[in-house]
Amino acid sequence: MTRVRIDLNISLDGYASSANPTPENPMGEDWGRLVGAYTATRTFRRRVLGDTSGAGTTGVDDAYATGYFEGIGAEIMGAAMFGLHSFPDDPDWKGWWGDEPPFHAPVYVLTHTAPRPSMPMQGGTTFHFRSPAAIEEVLAEATAAAGGLDVRVGGGVGTARAFLLAGLVDDLHVSIAPILLDRGTRLWDDLRGLEITHQVRSEVAESGTIHVTFTR
Amino acid sequence: MTRVRIDLNISLDGYASSANPTPENPMGEDWGRLVGAYTATRTFRRRVLGDTSGAGTTGVDDAYATGYFEGIGAEIMGAAMFGLHSFPDDPDWKGWWGDEPPFHAPVYVLTHTAPRPSMPMQGGTTFHFRSPAAIEEVLAEATAAAGGLDVRVGGGVGTARAFLLAGLVDDLHVSIAPILLDRGTRLWDDLRGLEITHQVRSEVAESGTIHVTFTR
Incomplete structure (x- = not known):
């Protein structure tokens, strides 16, 4: 049975994205502090950076990072997370993740802009572009594509909130960095x-x- | 060396007080859920309710509750916490805690309304009424009265925030109830x-x- 999952990094005061994004620093000024515990894990280093040296943390943060990558059959993300807001005029923009993105599954990018053809990438990822007007329809398509595995709503926070407010999320895991951002x-x-x-x-x-997990 | 301490109960979304207070339910509709883990402790039942039966929880929550009562030589609180907003026309209002309040120390109540004479209570508590216009002066008076013990800023959240924003707080302990209130x-x-x-x-x-503690 497919479950709809969200994993987000937030601050103690509940900010899930970081203010003042720029093309050079698209995630904003505080992103490194928000996600630092995650990007320090051995799993992130191996799965996203391709670092097979075994470097990285192996504790509780890494256990959640491992869970993050397990059992996902399709992903849904917003246009900003894919990068369309940072590079709106590049019809060949393929996301932030290089030729072999770490998804290894269909990824549905929600965008109000003109339809783009689907983009197959190396390693099993294919980017599809869909309207955010009917998230239930996109979720149904992603669920069918997931073949019994789970669907992750990857972010950003606006896309995650749309699915949460619609009551579509089965598992929400937030990694709360013990910092106060007051913006974002x-x-x-x-x-x-x-x-x-x-x-x-909850677990520290x-x-x-x-780490706080909401499960139904 | 006197330290300035704050203990608050907040929700996961950061709300420290509860909406829709009434005279019958002065702390608002969600107060019971915000403070439930604290009021279930053996220490709260003994120190505040006078229950000497030994009933109540004895785990991590109770360890923080015990710490809450240790080493306090004076307390500062806002008018609403004392009850002046609920009973503005009663010049003899003595707070919510009966004839023997659980403070056993001088308590400085910050109020913009007309000065009231100090009120000595049973058990060592005396309520003094001071203007919130100069919190540093009230803090200096409370520190002198504390005789080397600590000063607690008891609440409510507006008073706690005034001291936090002024950089006057050494120890902030928040008990975060894993609930989302979205109001308050x-x-x-x-x-x-x-x-x-x-x-x-942090500790769960x-x-x-x-339980999250900020200490300097």
Whole structure:
């Protein structure tokens, strides 16, 4: 049975993206501090950076990083996460991840702009471009493509919130960096009562990161 | 050396007080869920309710509750926490805690309204009424009265934030209930970078409450 999963990095004050993005620093000024515990893990280094040396942390953060990559059959992401907002005039833009993106599955990019042909990449990733007007339809297509595996809504926070507010998410895992940003986009607004529809579990990693998981 | 301490209960989305207060339910509709893990502790039941039966939880939440009561020589609180906003026309209002309040120390109540004479209570608590216009002066008076013990800024969240924003707080402990309220007063606004001036430590209790402590 396919589950719809979200994993996000947020600050203690609930900001899930970082302010002041630029083309040179598309994730914004605080991104490195928000995701530092994740990018330090052995799993991230191996799966995303291709570092097979065994370097990286192996504790609680790495256990969540391993889970992040397991059992995903399709991914949905917003246009900004794919990079269309940073490079709107490049019809051949293929995302931030090089010729072999780390998804190894169909990725549905939600964009209001003109349709683009699908882009098959090395390693099993194919980018498809769909309208965000009907997220249920895109989710149905992604679920069919996932072949019984799970669908991840990868981000950014606006796309994640659209699925959360529509009640479509089975598993939400947030890695809370113990920092206060006071700027960016807040994850939690208008989500009162999520702990009633979902069960909550929390755990603190060696890095100080607080992992909170909502599951239904 | 006197330290200035704050302990607050907040929700996962950062709300430190609960919406829709009424005279019958002065802390608002969600207060019970915000503070439930604390009021379930053996220490709260003994120290605040006078329950000497030994009932109550004895785990991580209770360890923080015990720490809450240790080493406090004076307390500062806002008018709303004392109850002046709920009973503005009663010059003899003595707070919510009965004839023997659980402070056992001088308590400085910050209020813009007309000065009231100090109120000595049973058990060593005396309520003094001071203007919130100069919190540094009130803090100096409370520090002198504390005789080398610590000063707690008890709340509510507006008073706590005034001391935090002024950089006057040495120890901030928040008990984060794993619930999303989406209403009330937010604790964290305008506190960007508190993790730079303070060290952060986090721990999850058996109840699911996340205890986060900022210490300098």
